[in-house]
Amino acid sequence: MKDKKMEKIPFERPLIQKINAGLPSKYGMIRRPEPIEDIEGISVESLLNEYGSPLFILSEKMLRKTYQEAYRAFSSRYPKVQFAWSYKTNYLNAVCKIFHQEGSWAEVVSGFEYEKALANGVPGSKIIFNGPFKSREDLKKAVENDSLIHIDHFDELYELLDLAENLEKRPKAAIRVNMDTGIYPQWDRFGFNYENGEAWDALNRIMISKQIDLLGLHTHIGTYMMTVQAYEKAAMKLADLAIGLERKYKHTIKYIDMGGGFASKNTLKGAYYPGSDTAPSFDDFAEAIVSALMKSEFKPDHLPLLILETGRALVDDAGWLAGRVVANKRLADGRRATIIDAGVNLLFTSFWYDHDIRPAKQLSDQTEDTTIYGPLCMNIDIIRDHIQFPLLKKGDPYVIRRVGAYNNTQWLQFITLRPRVVLIDPKGKSHIIRDGETLETLNRCEHLPEHLN
Amino acid sequence: MKLKKNIAISETGFVFDPTTGDSYTLNPVGMEILSLLKEGLELEAISARILEKYDVEKGVLERYLYDFLGLLKQYQLVEEDDEN
Numbered sequence: 001m002k003d004k005k006m007e008k009i010p011f012e013r014p015l016i017q018k019i020n021a022g023l024p025s026k027y028g029m030i031r032r033p034e035p036i037e038d039i040e041g042i043s044v045e046s047l048l049n050e051y052g053s054p055l056f057i058l059s060e061k062m063l064r065k066t067y068q069e070a071y072r073a074f075s076s077r078y079p080k081v082q083f084a085w086s087y088k089t090n091y092l093n094a095v096c097k098i099f100h101q102e103g104s105w106a107e108v109v110s111g112f113e114y115e116k117a118l119a120n121g122v123p124g125s126k127i128i129f130n131g132p133f134k135s136r137e138d139l140k141k142a143v144e145n146d147s148l149i150h151i152d153h154f155d156e157l158y159e160l161l162d163l164a165e166n167l168e169k170r171p172k173a174a175i176r177v178n179m180d181t182g183i184y185p186q187w188d189r190f191g192f193n194y195e196n197g198e199a200w201d202a203l204n205r206i207m208i209s210k211q212i213d214l215l216g217l218h219t220h221i222g223t224y225m226m227t228v229q230a231y232e233k234a235a236m237k238l239a240d241l242a243i244g245l246e247r248k249y250k251h252t253i254k255y256i257d258m259g260g261g262f263a264s265k266n267t268l269k270g271a272y273y274p275g276s277d278t279a280p281s282f283d284d285f286a287e288a289i290v291s292a293l294m295k296s297e298f299k300p301d302h303l304p305l306l307i308l309e310t311g312r313a314l315v316d317d318a319g320w321l322a323g324r325v326v327a328n329k330r331l332a333d334g335r336r337a338t339i340i341d342a343g344v345n346l347l348f349t350s351f352w353y354d355h356d357i358r359p360a361k362q363l364s365d366q367t368e369d370t371t372i373y374g375p376l377c378m379n380i381d382i383i384r385d386h387i388q389f390p391l392l393k394k395g396d397p398y399v400i401r402r403v404g405a406y407n408n409t410q411w412l413q414f415i416t417l418r419p420r421v422v423l424i425d426p427k428g429k430s431h432i433i434r435d436g437e438t439l440e441t442l443n444r445c446e447h448l449p450e451h452l453n
Numbered sequence: 454m455k456l457k458k459n460i461a462i463s464e465t466g467f468v469f470d471p472t473t474g475d476s477y478t479l480n481p482v483g484m485e486i487l488s489l490l491k492e493g494l495e496l497e498a499i500s501a502r503i504l505e506k507y508d509v510e511k512g513v514l515e516r517y518l519y520d521f522l523g524l525l526k527q528y529q530l531v532e533e534d535d536e537n
């Protein structure tokens with residue numbers, strides 16, 4: 001009896017596929033997503049068993065390695081380089097602390113983020129305060145702490161001038177400049193425009209007031225930029241303003257801040273080629289920016305500090321979202337639908353990216369045209385539409401790569417609770433860095449009027 | 454349920470439907486089921502043959518078998534029995 005059973009062939013679920021119906025990939029062959037069975041040496045299965053599903057996983061090693069790569073790309077070309085960690089990209093304290101340990105300052109865009117940076121031990125003078133909305137209280141605190149205030153509009157400039165009159169300390173500031181760098185859409189919402197002379201109006205106003213220490217010039221030309229030429233143009237325009245200030249006021253600025261925006265290796269929705277093939281490297285961006293600064297009229301012994309506020313490109317690769325398949329269904333048109341336990345509420349970036357989702361265990365070579373849905377009761381909850389995906393069944397683990405940027409800050413507490421986040425340290429040990437939310441977490445913020453109790 | 458008469462199945466797992474001009478690929482289990490259908494076997498008999506040969510539980514097979522038959526219907530490769 002036993003022998004007979006041994007002879008049986010392993011079973012795979014029967015499959016029939018229309019030829020040409022499952023869109024062949026853009027490369028003319030069907031690419032099967034290879035499984036990712038472990039992350040930094042720990043099996044995904046064991047992480048899910050230990051910490052629950054779904055689960056965000058971050059790699060400290062990868063964060064440090066990526067930072068060091070980016071830093072080296074710039075510091076090997078330019079003598080004075082400073083990164084400022086863009087808090088909004090991922091402000092989990094553990095992540096911020098890792099970047100601060102590596103030498104990053106903080107770049108914040110709200111009073112809340114500002115407080116977070118201070119609480120993370122960043123000295124006030126190493127916090128860059130960006131953004132279109134800083135309350136009077138925020139501005140006051142930033143002045144008192146010697147933080148670098150990047151002025152976004154004239155109303156803010158006048159508020160700061162008003163504060164300066166009433167405070168002992170002189171505000172330390174830069175202006176944010178927007179400009180035509182040849183990319184569309186042009187981000188002209190933030191800062192003062194270069195081409196129409198508004199930037200000069202702001203600079204003149206500051207210089208004539210003599211009440212603000214104008215330390216720098218800032219721009220942030222956009223996010224997920226795939227062309228390095230735009231940075232070259234932006235650096236030239238900021239250099240031009242700086243040289244103009246030298247000429248007109250004999251005023252030397254201390255830094256040029258090129259903002260963030262470098263593309264990560266994620267693939268934008270609708271992109272023809274995968275992001276891992278199209279994203280310029282840190283070296284490419286560094287070469288474009290530094291060569292523009294070197295070609296400008298800056299004197300070689302008086303080069304300004306070059307600040308970078310890189311977010312996405314530093315952290316995307318270091319984050320994974322793992323979980324389990326909830327169910328398989330068939331759609332009315334015959335396509336396979338796979339429901340997973342993480343939806344767009346947790347993976348906000350699935351609105352922009354075709355995320356790289358993989359099985360987390362070995363399966364056969366078969367794939368099927370599949371749409372992957374999250375667990376929300378909402379039509380928009382699609383993680384991936386139409387991908388050739390292996391035949392995962394209920395309970396099987398999956399992993400989504402490159403989710404480190406913007407998800408742990410833009411995730412929504414919507415329908416489900418936000419899950420745990422763990423960090424794997426360089427020795428391969430895992431640590432909870434954010435608890436999963438519970439009903440208690442949410443109820444703590446709520447109050448019932450007496451008549452409803 | 455019967456496979457339409459004019460459907461051609463090759464030994465390598467290719468299926469051709471001359472009515473629509475569509476062709477399909479099968480994995481080995483799919484190929485086996487389709488061949489059994491072509492021989493005219495009923496579902497029960499097909500299920501028994503697969504259970505004998507493959508390492509799979511009855512309940513699991515049943516789920517996937519129905520799923521597979523659903524696809525065959527979708528692709529209009531099968532005809533319902535007349536009495537249905």
Ligand SMILES: Cc1ncc(COP(=O)(O)O)c(C=O)c1O
Pocket residue numbers: 086089107130131220222223224259260261262309310311312313
């Ligand atoms: C002022 C500023 N700096 C830096 C960043 C980080 O951008 P990224 O994640 O594209 O590098 C942003 C993001 O929008 C920003 O607004």
